[in-house]
Amino acid sequence: MKLSFRWYGKEDKVTLQQIRQIPGMYSIVTAVYDVPVGEVWSRESIVKLKTMVEASGLHFEVIESVPVHEDIKLGKPSRDRYIENYCENIRRLSEAGVKCICYNFMPVFDWTRTQLDHKLPDGSTTLVYYQEQVDKVNPLSGDSDLTLPGWDASYTRDELKNVVAEYQAMTEEKLWDNLKYFLERVIPVAAECDVNMAIHEDDPCWSIFGLPRIITNEQNLDKFLTLVDDKHNGITLCTGSLGCSNQNDVAKMAAKYAKMGRIHFVHMRNVAVLDNGFEERAHLSSCGSLDMYEIMKALYDNGFDGYIRPDHGRMIWGETGRAGYGLYDRALGATYLNGLWEAIEKMSGKKISSSDER
Numbered sequence: 548m549k550l551s552f553r554w555y556g557k558e559d560k561v562t563l564q565q566i567r568q569i570p571g572m573y574s575i576v577t578a579v580y581d582v583p584v585g586e587v588w589s590r591e592s593i594v595k596l597k598t599m600v601e602a603s604g605l606h607f608e609v610i611e612s613v614p615v616h617e618d619i620k621l622g623k624p625s626r627d628r629y630i631e632n633y634c635e636n637i638r639r640l641s642e643a644g645v646k647c648i649c650y651n652f653m654p655v656f657d658w659t660r661t662q663l664d665h666k667l668p669d670g671s672t673t674l675v676y677y678q679e680q681v682d683k684v685n686p687l688s689g690d691s692d693l694t695l696p697g698w699d700a701s702y703t704r705d706e707l708k709n710v711v712a713e714y715q716a717m718t719e720e721k722l723w724d725n726l727k728y729f730l731e732r733v734i735p736v737a738a739e740c741d742v743n744m745a746i747h748e749d750d751p752c753w754s755i756f757g758l759p760r761i762i763t764n765e766q767n768l769d770k771f772l773t774l775v776d777d778k779h780n781g782i783t784l785c786t787g788s789l790g791c792s793n794q795n796d797v798a799k800m801a802a803k804y805a806k807m808g809r810i811h812f813v814h815m816r817n818v819a820v821l822d823n824g825f826e827e828r829a830h831l832s833s834c835g836s837l838d839m840y841e842i843m844k845a846l847y848d849n850g851f852d853g854y855i856r857p858d859h860g861r862m863i864w865g866e867t868g869r870a871g872y873g874l875y876d877r878a879l880g881a882t883y884l885n886g887l888w889e890a891i892e893k894m895s896g897k898k899i900s901s902s903d904e905r
């Protein structure tokens with residue numbers, strides 16, 4: 548596995564220098580953030596990012612995300628232009644040495660939480676999702692002031708209402724068709740460039756506000772992988788996104804898709820599954836509902852050699868900043884993942900990769 552860490556660019560309070568000092572750190576996970584969704588990223592901004600990352604002694608190999616324009620998900624005629632732009636971004640990123648691109652296919656709402664700073668008993672704060680609070684929100688009602696923290700602030704209230712209404716007329720089947728249309732055009736380019744595309748599961752992995760969500764469980768991931776049966780059409784296994792539903796056996800899925808060579812990127816995060824939703828927790832297995840050891844072992848035993856990063860962290864030790872993306876708890880998460888991996892590797896009797904190889 549190649550340990551990686553998400554970094555939001557020059558504006559991020561967490562510095563490349565700090566990330567570099569986390570033991571075993573290999574690659575940065577980042578993106579060009581100042582270009583509107585659907586447009587082509589300039590070669591200059593890609594090279595600038597690459598240069599900064601490499602100057603700090605880290606690799607520039609994973610992009611999260613190249614976002615997919617809503618017109619592609621909605622299957623509008625304008626999608627062809629956006630898909631062409633998407634392909635151009637893959638080409639340009641591959642020229643800069645990028646090997647893996649994470650993206651998602653969630654209608655309108657990306658990750659959804661009801662609170663970003665819920666206090667846990669130890670005084671740390673974390674992201675939570677409580678269903679009864681989501682149920683109070685109706686994005687179709689223009690006079691409602693209720694919003695959720697993950698909402699795309701670039702939409703006005705009316706625009707949001709309109710795009711939600713467009714999706715409400717859409718079936719899951721139609722969303723699958725639009726995803727297939729996208730993949731059939733994008734994956735051949737990724738294959739030519741030898742870039743691994745890694746779709747992120749829907750977060751949470753169920754429908755919200757009546758909108759279709761399809762990257763949610765084993766059956767649907769099986770279907771996804773057959774839409775275009777090429778190793779470059781793979782997944783980001785996000786343990787927290789899948790694991791917030793008791794229906795998903797994340798270790799089993801890790802084993803199955805790693806064995807198929809289709810997991811290119813892993814987000815490791817623990818969640819406590821509740822009757823009315825879930826809370827994000829520290830990475831340690833005993834802090835949440837997921838057996839992080841079982842998941843790591845499933846990856847190891849099935850030959851996983853892709854990128855892995857600690858996912859969201861709590862805010863601890865008085866740190867402030869972007870919810871889920873502080874330094875301290877994610878660094879603890881990274882160290883925990885290193886420990887699990889070393890123990891699993893040593894118990895398997897195989898040679899340990901030295902730090903010189905990093």
Ligand SMILES: [Mn+2]
Binds near residue numbers: 747785788814858
């Ligand atoms: Mn994730």
